[in-house]
Amino acid sequence: MKDSTSPHNWVAEHIAVLPKSGIRDFFELVNSMTDVVSLGIGEPDFATPWHIREATIYALHRGFTHYTSNLGDLRLRKAIVNYAQQNFGVSYSPETECIVTVGVSEGLDILMRSILNPGDEVLYHEPCYVSYAPTIRMTHAVPVAVQTREEKNFVLDIADLEAKVTARTKALLLNYPNNPTGAGLTAADKQALADFVQRHDLLLISDEIYEELSYVPRSASIAALPGMKERTVVLNGMSKAFAMTGYRLGYAMGPAMIIDAMMKVHQYSMLCAPVLSQAAALEALRKGSVARESMRQEYEQRRNVIVKRLNEMGLRCFLPHGAFYVFPCIQGTGLNSYEFAMQLLQQKKVAVVPGTAFGPSGEGFVRCSYAAKMEDIETAMSRMQEFLTGK
Amino acid sequence: MNKLKKDILALLQTNARLTEQEIADRLQSQPETVAALIKEMEHDGLILGYTVVVSPDVEKDQVRAIIEVQVQPERDAGFDNFARALAKFPEVSAVHLVSGRYDLHLEVVGNSLQDVAAFVASQLACQDGVKSTATLFLLKKYKEAGIEFEKEEKYERLNFTP
Numbered sequence: 001m002k003d004s005t006s007p008h009n010w011v012a013e014h015i016a017v018l019p020k021s022g023i024r025d026f027f028e029l030v031n032s033m034t035d036v037v038s039l040g041i042g043e044p045d046f047a048t049p050w051h052i053r054e055a056t057i058y059a060l061h062r063g064f065t066h067y068t069s070n071l072g073d074l075r076l077r078k079a080i081v082n083y084a085q086q087n088f089g090v091s092y093s094p095e096t097e098c099i100v101t102v103g104v105s106e107g108l109d110i111l112m113r114s115i116l117n118p119g120d121e122v123l124y125h126e127p128c129y130v131s132y133a134p135t136i137r138m139t140h141a142v143p144v145a146v147q148t149r150e151e152k153n154f155v156l157d158i159a160d161l162e163a164k165v166t167a168r169t170k171a172l173l174l175n176y177p178n179n180p181t182g183a184g185l186t187a188a189d190k191q192a193l194a195d196f197v198q199r200h201d202l203l204l205i206s207d208e209i210y211e212e213l214s215y216v217p218r219s220a221s222i223a224a225l226p227g228m229k230e231r232t233v234v235l236n237g238m239s240k241a242f243a244m245t246g247y248r249l250g251y252a253m254g255p256a257m258i259i260d261a262m263m264k265v266h267q268y269s270m271l272c273a274p275v276l277s278q279a280a281a282l283e284a285l286r287k288g289s290v291a292r293e294s295m296r297q298e299y300e301q302r303r304n305v306i307v308k309r310l311n312e313m314g315l316r317c318f319l320p321h322g323a324f325y326v327f328p329c330i331q332g333t334g335l336n337s338y339e340f341a342m343q344l345l346q347q348k349k350v351a352v353v354p355g356t357a358f359g360p361s362g363e364g365f366v367r368c369s370y371a372a373k374m375e376d377i378e379t380a381m382s383r384m385q386e387f388l389t390g391k
Numbered sequence: 392m393n394k395l396k397k398d399i400l401a402l403l404q405t406n407a408r409l410t411e412q413e414i415a416d417r418l419q420s421q422p423e424t425v426a427a428l429i430k431e432m433e434h435d436g437l438i439l440g441y442t443v444v445v446s447p448d449v450e451k452d453q454v455r456a457i458i459e460v461q462v463q464p465e466r467d468a469g470f471d472n473f474a475r476a477l478a479k480f481p482e483v484s485a486v487h488l489v490s491g492r493y494d495l496h497l498e499v500v501g502n503s504l505q506d507v508a509a510f511v512a513s514q515l516a517c518q519d520g521v522k523s524t525a526t527l528f529l530l531k532k533y534k535e536a537g538i539e540f541e542k543e544e545k546y547e548r549l550n551f552t553p
Contacts, residue, residue: 021553030551040551047546130553179553301417308416351551358553 018134023357026342030351037380039368040351042179044243044324046298049291052242052284059279066275070267071259072100072251073278079285080251084236088211088221090229096256099263100273100281104209104250107235107262109135110269111252114261115203116141116170122205123164124173125156127180127327127358127365129207132173144169147361150329153318154183158192171203172196174222177210180358180367181327182303182320187219194225203258204232209250210323212241212292215300223253230255238277240323241292242284247277299324302370302377309381310368313388324371327355331364333388341366348383392437395420396428400437403429405537407441444536454501455484455529458511459493461522470494473520482510493525504528 009016021027030036047053071077077094085091092098101107108131116122118140124132126145133143146164148154161172174193176185185193197204206222223232237250250273252262266272284292303319306326310317315328330340337354344350353369355362370377398418402409411422411429418425432438462473470488474495478486485498497515501507507526516524533540 027551031549033550036550038550041548042552043548045548047543304419305413305416353551353553 014137014140018137021130021357023338023341023354026338026345026354030345033345033349036345036349036351037372037376037383038351039370039372039377039380040353041369041371042325043245043371044240044295045371045373046243046295048243048247048280049284049288051287051291052244052280055283056276056280059276064275064279068100068272068275068278070263070272071098072273073275073282076100076278076282076285077251079282081253083285084234084253088208088224088234090221090223090234090253092253093256097259098251098253099259099266100278101235101237101250101252101266102270102273103239103248104207104235104237105131106248106266106270107237107250107252108132108205108207109138110262110265111205111233111235111258112136112139112141113265114258119168120170121166121168122171122173123161123169123202125154125175125178126360127154127178127355127362128175129179130357132175133359141170142168145359145361148181148183150318150365154178154181154327155185155189156193158196161196165200165202169200169202171205173205173207175207175209177214177320177322178325179210179323180325180353180355180362182318182323182325184214184216184321185219185222190219190222191225194222194228197231198227202231204228206232206234208234208236209240211236213296213299213324214322215296215303216321233258238281238284241296242288243295244277244280244284247274247280249273249277249281299370302372302374305374306368306370306377306381309378309385313381313385315384315388324369326368326370327362327365328368329365337363337366344384344387348387350380350383350387395424396432396437399425399428400432403438403441407443444538447532447540450532452502454504454507456499456501456507457527457529458497458499458515459525459527460495460497460515461493461524462495463520463522464494465520473518476518477515480510480514482507482514493523 030040077098080098081092081094112135116139120141121144122136122141123144123146125148136143144164146156146160148156176183223229223234233252233254235252238244238247307317307319310328314332315330317326317328320326333340337356341352341354353367355365355367399414402414411425414425415422462470464470465472474486474488477483477497482499482501483497484500487496489496499507499510511524511526
């Protein structure tokens with residue numbers, strides 16, 4: 001008989017063992033402070049371009065407030081595959097190879113639930129976005145982290161992948177341009193990774209949410225390489241390129257068999273992505289390129305400034321290829337990532353994210369986001385400089 | 392014009408007070424290079440001046456008007472001589488030739504309604520070649536040089552997100 005004095009534990013075992021973020025207290029401390037200059041924000045500081053907001057309002061006026069097809073409004077799916085053709089050089093069928101999701105987060109979740117059996121292994125690089133390992137674990141599959149290293153500018157090394165691949169490995173999950181490091185892949189990197197997944201008959205999952213925020217000439221999408229389209233699922237969305245995080249709108253493109261399976265999970269859990277967000281996405285994809293490019297240019301200039309200042313103050317970092325993060329090494333300070341971030345916050349009221357938030361291999365680094373106004377970046381850099389010189 | 396010059400101009404057009412160092416840092420250049428290119432563009436007449444966008448409060452003692460002018464064009468010269476002559480008046484802050492139902496679009500600044508009215512009546516409308524004028528007084532300024540005067544309410548963003 002159960003002990004009636006202790007509350008019943010209703011939580012499923014595999015959820016109970018999911019770790020909460022190790023820096024949760026730090027998150028909460030920062031979010032409770034009001035006068036912080038924050039370089040800790042993983043979303044654009046720009047307001048959503050006005051024409052996109054206006055299109056949302058117009059959709060509401062027209063009573064565009066009902067369910068859409070489970071896969072998403074066909075007009076939107078057509079716009080997505082057109083956009084992908086023009087911007088990433090890959091062709092998909094809007095009817096069978098594209099699904100509209102609630103951000104990349106849901107896209108990743110329903111993809112994992114669609115492809116993974118209990119015990120399957122998924123390779124992914126670390127440092128990485130915080131949801132990867134939990135999303136894999138929630139399907140009773142096994143996340144297998146592969147470290148990336150500063151000396152390789154945080155690009156996955158094939159030898160490291162080879163060391164971790166097993167008979168149970170089902171997929172490789174990539175996110176380039178990368179959160180939190182800003183790393184990007186060259187054409188040669190993409191080819192090497194494509195060869196690796198083909199050699200081991202793996203599915204490639206490419207989270208390309210930062211793809212449009214690239215500051216180097218972009219090479220062909222990995223999905224466009226020979227033999228790759230049939231084994232690649234591309235995840236992307238509106239959040240970063242069009243400053244639409246709160247709209248929660250993403251999409252997945254890949255083999256019809258997988259999209260169809262994802263549709264089942266999506267249908268029974270989400271039904272469809274919010275219709276107003278779909279209307280806004282349609283506007284963004286059709287007419288948003290000017291606003292998108294102007295934001296990209298601004299990020300690029302901020303990147304140049306922040307990288308120069310960090311290196312000048314002795315926090316070594318490479319020039320990121322994309323996204324809006326820079327990942328300086330703080331080992332020279334003698335502090336660990338958490339101590340560095342906490343002391344910087346307490347002494348100078350500047351928020352950066354300890355690298356360990358993105359996995360243990362982020363130790364020795366902090367993530368600075370340049371999705372912040374140039375004057376905030378400059379203030380933050382001056383205060384960090386003071387922090388380092390002990391002023 | 393090379394890309395660096397274009398990029399410098401684009402930055403100066405949003406904020407002419409950026410220092411050469413700031414511009415260089417943003418564009419991955421050197422302050423000396425930026426200074427030299429700005430000098431060159433000033434010399435070549437690509438940069439004609441620097442100005443400031445001020446709040447309507449600063450201009451509350453001024454009256455601004457747009458004046459639409461219909462002009463009889465001249466053989467060979469078209470509207471050019473006339474437009475250049477109007478540009479010489481200190482009251483006139485901008486002159487454009489426009490398409491549509493009138494020809495020249497003037498922006499005029501004065502200290503009072505009477506000032507502007509007097510300029511139109513005694514200096515502009517009586518010029519040879521002027522067929523008609525229409526004066527539109529500006530009542531309130533909402534946006535100028537790409538800058539909105541009433542800032543959008545600050546939108547909420549968490550201080551810290553992964």
